[in-house]
Amino acid sequence: DAGVIQSPRHEVTEMGQEVTLRCKPISGHDYLFWYRQTMMRGLELLIYFNNNVPIDDSGMPEDRFSAKMPNASFSTLKIQPSEPRDSAVYFCASNLLAGGRNEQFFGPGTRLTVL
Amino acid sequence: SQKIEQNSEALNIQEGKTATLTCNYTNYSPAYLQWYRQDPGRGPVFLLLIRENEKEKRKERLKVTFDTTLKQSLFHITASQPADSATYLCALGSGTASKLTFGTGTRLQVTL
Numbered sequence: 001d002a003g004v005i006q007s008p009r010h011e012v013t014e015m016g017q018e019v020t021l022r023c024k025p026i027s028g029h030d031y032l033f034w035y036r037q038t039m040m041r042g043l044e045l046l047i048y049f050n051n052n053v054p055i056d057d058s059g060m061p062e063d064r065f066s067a068k069m070p071n072a073s074f075s076t077l078k079i080q081p082s083e084p085r086d087s088a089v090y091f092c093a094s095n096l097l098a099g100g101r102n103e104q105f106f107g108p109g110t111r112l113t114v115l
Numbered sequence: 116s117q118k119i120e121q122n123s124e125a126l127n128i129q130e131g132k133t134a135t136l137t138c139n140y141t142n143y144s145p146a147y148l149q150w151y152r153q154d155p156g157r158g159p160v161f162l163l164l165i166r167e168n169e170k171e172k173r174k175e176r177l178k179v180t181f182d183t184t185l186k187q188s189l190f191h192i193t194a195s196q197p198a199d200s201a202t203y204l205c206a207l208g209s210g211t212a213s214k215l216t217f218g219t220g221t222r223l224q225v226t227l
Contacts, residue, residue: 004158031213042219043159043204056214091158097213102147104215106158 004107006092012113018080021110023092024073033104034067034077035091043091049075082114117143119218121205127224128195136190136221138205143216145207148181148188153202153220162203163190195225 005024013019025032033048047057052069060067064083069075079086089111093104120139128134138148147166151159165172165181165188172179178191192199202222206215 033214035217043217045214045216048214050213093158095213102149102164102208102213102215103161104159106160108156109158 004092004094004105006090006107006110008110009108010111010113012115013082014115015083016081017114018078019082019086019112019114021077021090021092021112023075023077023107025075025092025094026096026105027073029094029096029105031095031097032069032075033093033095034075035093037089037091037109046077079112082112084114087112087114117141117216119143119205119207119216121203121218121221123219123221125222125224127226130196130225130227132195134192134195134199134223134225136203136223138188138190138218140186140207140218143186143207144183145209147208148179149206149208149215150177150179150188150190151204151206151217153204159204159217192223195223197225197227199223200225 007022030051034046035043037043046059047067048055049069067077089109091106091109093106095104118141149164150162152162153159163172163174163179165179167183176193180189202220204220205218208215
């Protein structure tokens with residue numbers, strides 16, 4: 001398996017633009033997580049899905065952020081409109097809870113810069 | 116509110132010594148605790164899991180302890196090597212959900 005795949009790896013955009021980040025989880029995993037990492041706040045959970053259904057979106061900072069998981073192999077995180085304070089590295093992770101270890105597998109991340 | 120604290124200052128040690136990293140938490144009753152390694156420009160990678168009823172877990176040169184009374188976990192790397200240089204994150208999880216809460220991480224630098 002190729003692991004968790006994220007695209008793009010880097011995104012530079014201007015304030016006010018819409019940004020869409022994409023994630024393909026590991027095949028067979030039933031949980032998908034979106035995180036944001038900054039130096040100041042560390043790794044923060046934004047939202048997670050179980051079997052394509054959003055379970056907890058309490059970490060989504062505001063209505064400008066939205067996430068979807070239309071099927072088991074694809075998820076998007078959208079920011080509209082983007083602001084400079086959204087600049088961070090965004091990670092997608094997946095796991096299979098039935099595996100027992102609750103080990104999360106992370107993608108390589110998308111580095112977002114909002115000018 | 117829940118709080119997880121890891122030493123924000125980098126830990127510098129000499130090759131061959133034992134590195135000890137600390138994870139303290141408050142207002143949380145985790146069912147298990149995990150440690151991850153993160154290299155620059157990459158996502159975190161799982162290392163070890165320890166459950167609330169376990170005191171110690173080992174894997175090769177790694178050892179983790181979990182004291183639910185002190186609300187603390189210690190992560191040890193014995194015979195450290197320059198290749199162990201990375202940021203190490205602790206993460207706490209509850210019993211039923213798959214959700215993890217991460218600490219901010221401690222950067223370890225192992226020098227020759």
